[in-house]
Amino acid sequence: MDQSLFHLLDQDQDLFQRKWTLVNGPVIVGAGPSGLATAACLREQGVPFVVLERAECIASLWQKRTYDRLKLHLPKQFCQLPKLPFPEDFPEYPTKKQFIEYLESYANHFDVNPKFNECVQSASYDETSGFWRVKTVSNKVEFEYICRWLVVATGENAECVVPNIEGLAEFGGEVIHACEYKSGEKFQGQKVLVVGCGNSGMELSVDLCNHNASPSMVVRSSVHVLPREVFGKSTFEIAVSMMKWLPLWFVDKLMLILAWLVLGDTEKYGLKRPSVGPLELKNTQGKTPVLDIGALEKIKSGDINVVPGIKRFSYKQVELINGEKLDIDAVVLATGYRSNVPSWLQEGDFFCKNGFPKAPFPHGWKGNGGLYAVGFTRRGLSGAASDAIRIAQDIGKLWNDETKQHKKIAIACQRRCISQF
Numbered sequence: 001m002d003q004s005l006f007h008l009l010d011q012d013q014d015l016f017q018r019k020w021t022l023v024n025g026p027v028i029v030g031a032g033p034s035g036l037a038t039a040a041c042l043r044e045q046g047v048p049f050v051v052l053e054r055a056e057c058i059a060s061l062w063q064k065r066t067y068d069r070l071k072l073h074l075p076k077q078f079c080q081l082p083k084l085p086f087p088e089d090f091p092e093y094p095t096k097k098q099f100i101e102y103l104e105s106y107a108n109h110f111d112v113n114p115k116f117n118e119c120v121q122s123a124s125y126d127e128t129s130g131f132w133r134v135k136t137v138s139n140k141v142e143f144e145y146i147c148r149w150l151v152v153a154t155g156e157n158a159e160c161v162v163p164n165i166e167g168l169a170e171f172g173g174e175v176i177h178a179c180e181y182k183s184g185e186k187f188q189g190q191k192v193l194v195v196g197c198g199n200s201g202m203e204l205s206v207d208l209c210n211h212n213a214s215p216s217m218v219v220r221s222s223v224h225v226l227p228r229e230v231f232g233k234s235t236f237e238i239a240v241s242m243m244k245w246l247p248l249w250f251v252d253k254l255m256l257i258l259a260w261l262v263l264g265d266t267e268k269y270g271l272k273r274p275s276v277g278p279l280e281l282k283n284t285q286g287k288t289p290v291l292d293i294g295a296l297e298k299i300k301s302g303d304i305n306v307v308p309g310i311k312r313f314s315y316k317q318v319e320l321i322n323g324e325k326l327d328i329d330a331v332v333l334a335t336g337y338r339s340n341v342p343s344w345l346q347e348g349d350f351f352c353k354n355g356f357p358k359a360p361f362p363h364g365w366k367g368n369g370g371l372y373a374v375g376f377t378r379r380g381l382s383g384a385a386s387d388a389i390r391i392a393q394d395i396g397k398l399w400n401d402e403t404k405q406h407k408k409i410a411i412a413c414q415r416r417c418i419s420q421f
């Protein structure tokens, strides 16, 4: 055993109570697209790894916490993971079911077998030994993994944001977060308040209309709505192509002109635009523009009722900041997600309090002491794919160097033993 590990064992009696594993290679926390992509790239280089996943399946965000009608909203070439493209017969915008099928076959193809139902409780770096200690709990049993490299792949959407709005506890009707919403079927005939107007709020409002419910959607500040396509071509793709030649601010201006030509003036319908352009806002604050797939039409027709911010809830009612009171049967909180990294990673240099790396893109993938982050660049699946490639290359090189050194030491020891006989 590596001498430095004795130091770890000496200082912690607890370790003997827990089941512990010395991992040859990195531990990857999270088996979503980011964790799977990193694992696949490591597999290609022959580097062993362990993937820890709190759920009982891969891609739990997609399998457990998204609604039925969900489709990828960027064209498929921007959503595939490294080294294995989507099947050719997939449509331009794969459905959630197709995306999950792809991820399952991706994990099988690269022989990625995560340890399921293992929620990472803490991870800390031991300076003296240069090892990470990753503690998990599974069915009340504690496990510990000791490794040289730690890859954080728990995602930008690890936990739901549930705002504390006055009176919500007294509301009396059903209150769910968007991550629990599957379909509008059970809301048929009901008046539903959708809080939030990001992609979730907009798409759930459309789904509610399609199931004969009456949604009112809260827009408390501002939102950029862009058409998903312009003259049959993906708006996102157009923006990516233009950014090769033009500065971001200029592409933003062109996007807003295109949006105005296709959608008209959205402010007329209560959808005030932010003062910062859509791509700059995504890059600087992580706020994703809405790619419209039919919500705007339903807003224009009045099927989706746009309302301002909330003052307070009372029994089966909401009071808005303009003093208006609405009778409602249910509330869907489409109020977004957050990272959970600060709750388990005991580290203060690399990650901010908000659970995202401190260093701006493209520097936020590698920290000190063998720490890595994949999927935190606010660039969706394509951002996660490029992080994964970089991280696997970096770890691959270090792992190969260390493995060669260990082999040399082993051979030297063997020679010494032989010469002593």
Ligand SMILES: Cc1cc2nc3c(=O)[nH]c(=O)nc-3n(C[C@H](O)[C@H](O)[C@H](O)COP(=O)(O)OP(=O)(O)OC[C@H]3O[C@@H](n4cnc5c(N)ncnc54)[C@H](O)[C@@H]3O)c2cc1C
Pocket: 029, 030, 031, 032, 033, 034, 035, 052, 053, 054, 055, 058, 059, 060, 061, 062, 066, 070, 071, 072, 073, 074, 078, 079, 118, 119, 120, 121, 153, 154, 155, 156, 157, 158, 200, 340, 344, 374, 375, 376, 379, 380, 381, 382, 384
């Ligand atoms: C509704 C929705 C639609 C989206 N659509 C698109 C799209 O079309 N295109 C696009 O590019 N992006 C899209 N995104 C962005 C999304 O972030 C990515 O699609 C993708 O899921 C990110 O992958 P990830 O692996 O980084 O995170 P996740 O998919 O969230 O995976 C993280 C995994 O880590 C696990 N985990 C978390 N904490 C722990 C812990 N403490 N211990 C162990 N395991 C843990 C989770 O259970 C989860 O399985 C969408 C997001 C949402 C919410």
Ligand SMILES: NC(=O)C1=CN([C@@H]2O[C@H](COP(=O)(O)OP(=O)(O)OC[C@H]3O[C@@H](n4cnc5c(N)ncnc54)[C@H](OP(=O)(O)O)[C@@H]3O)[C@@H](O)[C@H]2O)C=CC1
Pocket: 070, 071, 072, 073, 074, 163, 165, 178, 195, 196, 197, 198, 199, 200, 201, 203, 218, 220, 221, 222, 287, 288, 309, 310, 334, 335, 336, 337
């Ligand atoms: N088809 C697809 O591919 C889809 C992709 N997604 C992606 O998932 C990610 C998360 O999206 P989403 O779930 O929409 O979350 P977002 O973070 O994008 O949006 C949250 C919304 O909730 C509002 N909000 C938060 N708190 C309150 C409050 N107290 N009162 C009123 N409004 C509030 C925010 O308003 P404010 O701006 O004022 O803070 C904002 O409008 C995004 O990256 C998105 O693109 C989501 C759905 C579908």
Ligand SMILES: O=C(O)C(=O)Cc1c[nH]c2ccccc12
Pocket: 073, 074, 236, 282, 288, 289, 291, 378, 379, 380, 381
């Ligand atoms: O859907 C998401 O959450 C994404 O992050 C995808 C995405 C990455 N960059 C963008 C820019 C504009 C719209 C969506 C995205």
